Amino acid sequence: MEEFLKELEEKLKEKNIENWEEILDKYEKRFNFGLESGLSDEEIIRMLGSIEDIIDSYSKREDTDMDGLKIHVSTVLDDVFFERSKDDTFHVYLENINENSYKIIKNEKEINIEYINKKFFGLNRRRPGVITIALPFGVVLGDITLSSVSGDLKSEIDLSGKNMDLEMVSGDSKFNELHMNSFKAHVVSGDLDMDSINSNSIEFSSVSGDIEVDQVNSNSLKAETVSGDISINEANDGIHISTSSISGDIRIQGKKYKNFTNEVKEEFKNERSK
Numbered sequence: 001m002e003e004f005l006k007e008l009e010e011k012l013k014e015k016n017i018e019n020w021e022e023i024l025d026k027y028e029k030r031f032n033f034g035l036e037s038g039l040s041d042e043e044i045i046r047m048l049g050s051i052e053d054i055i056d057s058y059s060k061r062e063d064t065d066m067d068g069l070k071i072h073v074s075t076v077l078d079d080v081f082f083e084r085s086k087d088d089t090f091h092v093y094l095e096n097i098n099e100n101s102y103k104i105i106k107n108e109k110e111i112n113i114e115y116i117n118k119k120f121f122g123l124n125r126r127r128p129g130v131i132t133i134a135l136p137f138g139v140v141l142g143d144i145t146l147s148s149v150s151g152d153l154k155s156e157i158d159l160s161g162k163n164m165d166l167e168m169v170s171g172d173s174k175f176n177e178l179h180m181n182s183f184k185a186h187v188v189s190g191d192l193d194m195d196s197i198n199s200n201s202i203e204f205s206s207v208s209g210d211i212e213v214d215q216v217n218s219n220s221l222k223a224e225t226v227s228g229d230i231s232i233n234e235a236n237d238g239i240h241i242s243t244s245s246i247s248g249d250i251r252i253q254g255k256k257y258k259n260f261t262n263e264v265k266e267e268f269k270n271e272r273s274k
Contacts, residue, residue: 001031001041004051011055026179027054033198033217036236053137066090068162070110070142071133075102075151078115078129079171082155085134097129135159144180148173168192168209187211187228204230206248223250223257 005028012020027048034044048054069090073080078097085091092106092113105112113131128151135141141161146153153166153173160179168190180199185192187209196215204211204221206228215234221241223230225248232252235241243250243257250257 001028001035001044004041004045005031007051008054011051015055017055023054029198029217033196033215033236036234066108066136066139068142069108069139070112071144071146071161072110072112072114073131073133073145074114074147075131076115076149077151078131078148079152079154080146080148081130081132082157082159083132083134084157085136088136090136090139091132091134093130093132093134095130095132096127097131166192185211206230208248221252223252225250 005024008027009020009024012023017023030048031044034047035041039047066089090106090111092104092111094102101116103112103114103116111133135157139160141159144159144161144164145167146165147167148171149169150171152171153168153175155175158177158179159175162180163182164178164180164184166173166183166185166187168185168187170188171190173187173190173192175194175197177195178197178199180197182201183197183199184203186205188207190209192204192206192209192211194213196217197213198217200219202216202218202221204223204225206225208226209228211223211225211228211230213232216232216239217236218239221232221235221239222243223232223241224244225246227247229249230243230251231249233254235252241252241257243252245258
């Protein structure tokens with residue numbers, strides 16, 4: 001780890017990247033989170049990418065000035081998909097969708113895609129379409145709000161941003177790795193599946209849908225459910241948790257919680273030492 005971070009620091013300074021200290025701190029936290037999850041140095045480096053790719057991504061970001069781009073998507077039955085852009089800017093693609101069904105704003109500050117409700121009953125006459133948002137590597141977004149009634153949300157790329165709000169009714173959602181200042185997700189009957197999330201504060205709420213997250217790194221976690229299940233497979237030491245459940249199960253690192261508020265750092269440490 002030390003060798004990787006030392007080389008990254010040298011390259012960041014060499015390329016005169018202004019916020020090199022913040023970048024270095026971010027990758028150190030990612031490295032430590034990987035180690036806590038039981039990954040080897042080689043596995044973590046493979047996930048983070050090469051030093052050259054990291055430097056190249058931040059150099060491109062300075063050229064395109066896309067940091068802070070806000071994304072708002074509101075849809076009824078259409079799916080939303082995030083992918084990697086093949087160039088240095090963002091793109092929005094619509095498949096099997098009439099553009100007149102949406103109010104679309106695209107500029108250097110925001111992507112706003114909102115369904116126009118005037119033809120709601122005509123939706124059942126077509127198959128669900130797909131809204132694809134392609135983002136360049138390394139961009140740090142602003143606020144992200146995603147809402148869907150029956151459409152699915154999926155991202156095969158890592159997403160970094162300011163605050164993220166997710167509202168799902170019956171559609172399912174799947175995310176790889178998220179890096180946010182704050183994250184809120186509310187699901188009614190759909191399921192939410194996440195590989196990992198790094199955020200200062202995290203809130204999960206569910207009515208009957210299930211939420212499963214492999215890895216959580218946060219200062220605070222709030223989990224509420226009526227009858228759905230919430231499962232956190234790995235959580236960092238020191239996280240403060242608050243849970244509330246009527247009939248659904250809430251499990252954190254295999255332990256069941258119902259109505260609970262506590263600092264869990266020492267508890268997690270003790271369990272890991274067994």
